[in-house]
Amino acid sequence: VDEVDEIKIIQTSEKRPITIIAVGSGKGGVGKSTLSANLAIALKRAGKNVGMVDADIYGPSQPRLLNMEDEKPKAEDKKLIPVMNDFGIPMLSMGQLAKPGQAIAWRGPMAGNALHQLIDAHWGDTDLLIVDLPPGTGDVQLSMVQKHKPDAALIISTPQDLALIDAARAINFFDAAKVPIIGLVENMAGYLCPHCGEVSDPFGKGGAEAAADKMQLPFLGRIPLDMSIRMASDDGTPPALEDGPIGKGFAAIAHKVTT
Ligand code: ADP
Numbered sequence: 001v002d003e004v005d006e007i008k009i010i011q012t013s014e015k016r017p018i019t020i021i022a023v024g025s026g027k028g029g030v031g032k033s034t035l036s037a038n039l040a041i042a043l044k045r046a047g048k049n050v051g052m053v054d055a056d057i058y059g060p061s062q063p064r065l066l067n068m069e070d071e072k073p074k075a076e077d078k079k080l081i082p083v084m085n086d087f088g089i090p091m092l093s094m095g096q097l098a099k100p101g102q103a104i105a106w107r108g109p110m111a112g113n114a115l116h117q118l119i120d121a122h123w124g125d126t127d128l129l130i131v132d133l134p135p136g137t138g139d140v141q142l143s144m145v146q147k148h149k150p151d152a153a154l155i156i157s158t159p160q161d162l163a164l165i166d167a168a169r170a171i172n173f174f175d176a177a178k179v180p181i182i183g184l185v186e187n188m189a190g191y192l193c194p195h196c197g198e199v200s201d202p203f204g205k206g207g208a209e210a211a212a213d214k215m216q217l218p219f220l221g222r223i224p225l226d227m228s229i230r231m232a233s234d235d236g237t238p239p240a241l242e243d244g245p246i247g248k249g250f251a252a253i254a255h256k257v258t259t
Helices: 032-045 108-119 139-147 161-176 207-214 227-234 245-258
Strands: 019-025 050-054 090-093 128-132 152-157 181-192 219-225
Touching (some): 019 032, 019 161, 032 050, 032 152, 032 181, 050 108, 090 108, 108 139, 152 161, 152 207, 161 207, 181 245, 219 227, 219 245
Parallel strands (some): 019 128, 019 152, 050 090, 152 181, 181 219
């Protein structure tokens, strides 16, 4: 496997009116979509005009997380109009471009094309766009950095060594594309047993913070492994809507993203 040293930028609109923040991970299932949705909510609550692009072709889950299944975007002048949800966050998702339940098996150029449609849309007065990327460093990420270079990227990982090795690959990828990395978020850190009250660490402890230190990246915070996060997410009511410790955790991450 070749290590990527530099990625050529093909085209980035110079005077883009919108700030793009990409959320990436080395692998799937580490909570990237959960973080993206909650980050969007926390930013909205902090008064930002935030929009969401769900670019995860393997598992577009934002429609569910942000409670807007089955809504198809309309188009005007050949550009898509983002769909507004109850949280006031306009959104476009790869899932909206495919038939419900249909597998998205696009080759590179098609995936790049789809991404372009989602980003080059009627975003109106949205000034901050969160892009929930697919896991890893594939075609969509390459299109993203080459044609719609994000202003910054955020990486999420579990504390587990294996996940962190993959996260380091994602970090290397954004470095090679000269996309500034805001920092690393640790998810599924520490599980508080609802029965005995003991905290255990199914995926290890402190790994992401140590990895961030080693890579000289800011550590943005840790999110516990908590059943209420999974349940609230499945219900389309992201926990960042609440003022409890979890909501506050997401608000703190959102604050670091904007400063
Ligand atoms: P990814 O986007 O990285 O594939 P998801 O955000 O879809 O990951 O999360 C994978 C699963 O784990 C989802 O069912 C989600 O609800 C759950 N999950 C994510 N973070 C947490 C957490 N901190 N506590 C409990 N469940 C979580």
